[in-house]
Amino acid sequence: MDIKSAAIFFDILYPEIFLLAVGMFILVVGNVFKNRTLLAYLSLAGLVGALVLTFQQWNAPQSGFYGMVQIDNFSIFFNVIFLSAGIIATLMARDYLRAHGIERFEFYPLILFATVGMMIMASSADLIVIFLGLEIMSIPLYVMAGFFRNDPNSNESSVKYFIMGAFATAFLLYGIALIYGAAGTTDLRRIMTDLGYLVSHSGLFLYSGALLVLIGFGFKVAAVPFHMWVPDVYQGAPTPVTAYFSVAPKAAGFAAILRIFIYGLGGLNELSVIFWILAILTMSVGNLMAIFQTNIKRMLAYSSIAHAGYIMVALSVGGDGAVSASAFYLLAYTFFNLGGFAIVTLINSRSGSTAAIDEMKGMSVRHPFLAALLALFMFALAGFPPTAGFFGKFYLFSEAVKAGYIWLTVIAVMNSFVSVYYYLRVVVVAYFGKADEEFAPVSFKPAIWLVLVITAAGTLILGLLPQFGLQLAQMCMFSFK
Amino acid sequence: MIVPIEHYLILSALLFAIGAGGVIISRNLIIIFMSIELMLNAANLSIIAFSLMHNLMDGHVLVFIVMTVAAAEAAVGLAIIIMVYRKRDTINADKFNLMKR
Numbered sequence: 001m002d003i004k005s006a007a008i009f010f011d012i013l014y015p016e017i018f019l020l021a022v023g024m025f026i027l028v029v030g031n032v033f034k035n036r037t038l039l040a041y042l043s044l045a046g047l048v049g050a051l052v053l054t055f056q057q058w059n060a061p062q063s064g065f066y067g068m069v070q071i072d073n074f075s076i077f078f079n080v081i082f083l084s085a086g087i088i089a090t091l092m093a094r095d096y097l098r099a100h101g102i103e104r105f106e107f108y109p110l111i112l113f114a115t116v117g118m119m120i121m122a123s124s125a126d127l128i129v130i131f132l133g134l135e136i137m138s139i140p141l142y143v144m145a146g147f148f149r150n151d152p153n154s155n156e157s158s159v160k161y162f163i164m165g166a167f168a169t170a171f172l173l174y175g176i177a178l179i180y181g182a183a184g185t186t187d188l189r190r191i192m193t194d195l196g197y198l199v200s201h202s203g204l205f206l207y208s209g210a211l212l213v214l215i216g217f218g219f220k221v222a223a224v225p226f227h228m229w230v231p232d233v234y235q236g237a238p239t240p241v242t243a244y245f246s247v248a249p250k251a252a253g254f255a256a257i258l259r260i261f262i263y264g265l266g267g268l269n270e271l272s273v274i275f276w277i278l279a280i281l282t283m284s285v286g287n288l289m290a291i292f293q294t295n296i297k298r299m300l301a302y303s304s305i306a307h308a309g310y311i312m313v314a315l316s317v318g319g320d321g322a323v324s325a326s327a328f329y330l331l332a333y334t335f336f337n338l339g340g341f342a343i344v345t346l347i348n349s350r351s352g353s354t355a356a357i358d359e360m361k362g363m364s365v366r367h368p369f370l371a372a373l374l375a376l377f378m379f380a381l382a383g384f385p386p387t388a389g390f391f392g393k394f395y396l397f398s399e400a401v402k403a404g405y406i407w408l409t410v411i412a413v414m415n416s417f418v419s420v421y422y423y424l425r426v427v428v429v430a431y432f433g434k435a436d437e438e439f440a441p442v443s444f445k446p447a448i449w450l451v452l453v454i455t456a457a458g459t460l461i462l463g464l465l466p467q468f469g470l471q472l473a474q475m476c477m478f479s480f481k
Numbered sequence: 482m483i484v485p486i487e488h489y490l491i492l493s494a495l496l497f498a499i500g501a502g503g504v505i506i507s508r509n510l511i512i513i514f515m516s517i518e519l520m521l522n523a524a525n526l527s528i529i530a531f532s533l534m535h536n537l538m539d540g541h542v543l544v545f546i547v548m549t550v551a552a553a554e555a556a557v558g559l560a561i562i563i564m565v566y567r568k569r570d571t572i573n574a575d576k577f578n579l580m581k582r
Binding site for chain 2: 128132139142150153155162166169171176185236
């Protein structure tokens, strides 16, 4: 334990503390102050401020709270993903909530608090702090899923998310209890140091604990066979919330999985078989089920399951290369998936919309630019070359090839081909679908333009200049070894 | 110590299994929720038992953290269940299938 970690050191958590303070402030002020727009801007300012504070920590690894919190490039990379997703979701949410008449100010602090939880998950190197971060993240998300209080679908989504989330939490906690029993500590760094001794003396507890923890996070990142809740929750929740669900909690879950299974328990090589099986199941089920969907939110839900499977491919390889490949993929995925959802949000903001894929018919005639962006994001999701999706998948799969997982890579690539079918179907409907009635125009607001510009720029920049993002991702490492 | 550590662990594993079975079998949201609480408390019991076994105090602190988290989760969860009950007049989990078409 170095000197810096042997104390509390609040300064390493300034971004999180700042976000919490802004969230609390909005909660207090929101009751007396009725200007919702200003509150939305305030919460955006909080997220951007936290992003600036996070950038200042880059390349200066610090540890504090007796080693429970580790701020290294790994945590900062993921914190940037969470904060970007929070900013984009807030921008998307304001007009959507207003269009549906549910613009309540509590929405913005909920996003802030969930983001704080994710940042704690990515920054902690102690199982119990990861658990705490997971709960700080999940509880606001349960509420956000049910934000349409008068819509039965949204209620149902909230209940399902809550029950499955709490169920997963119980597995995670029992796993943590078993690992604590095996190691006598929840500190991942000490577990990593003593791993060889622990395996020989209390291997049963350690392995069963690791499996239960994996089940817990499997629910959170929507890995098959723990994915049953995903389609219903994603379909019922308000669309900007779905967008946020599909990116941020998934990235947070993967951050925790990487921290636990590659940093702390990295020496348990037998676990890579489990990740191998999970990867194949997750990719195949996600892609095959997505083919049959007629609702675009449901289709993107299955597609997000499939993308979790692609990242699991790298996880079964393990090592530093897997960390940077998954980090790069999650960053790229944040941009193109949120971009796709931004267009769904626009379509879904029109009155009477149920987000069926057929609602895209005639889009290219009325809004050619929007249809072009839709095509860009769908190509990126499918993994076509000039976009970020291609390079993200390329790095993930090349890690697997380098480690000799040829069959896994072959199955992953075949899955990518399957996914092309259902992503392109959306584009085909938008361009060539014969509309029975005129495509009702969508109302563009400046905020959604900003979202589309950010996400399209991210998708193209990471696709055309991948070396820049890859350099950052290769610096995204655990510092305290 | 009079009671050996294995007894605590077996009891905790049984409680966890009963809880998990309850979540899967039961159709009433409140009972599902109570089963989840049972699972969390099973984990608490084994944390305390391991804490005794290792002769460490930090397990006791972990249990307090978990209890706080479970209370926060219960507050939000019960609110969600009440919201659904008001809208649908039922808390039978089988009735929540609007989107499975």
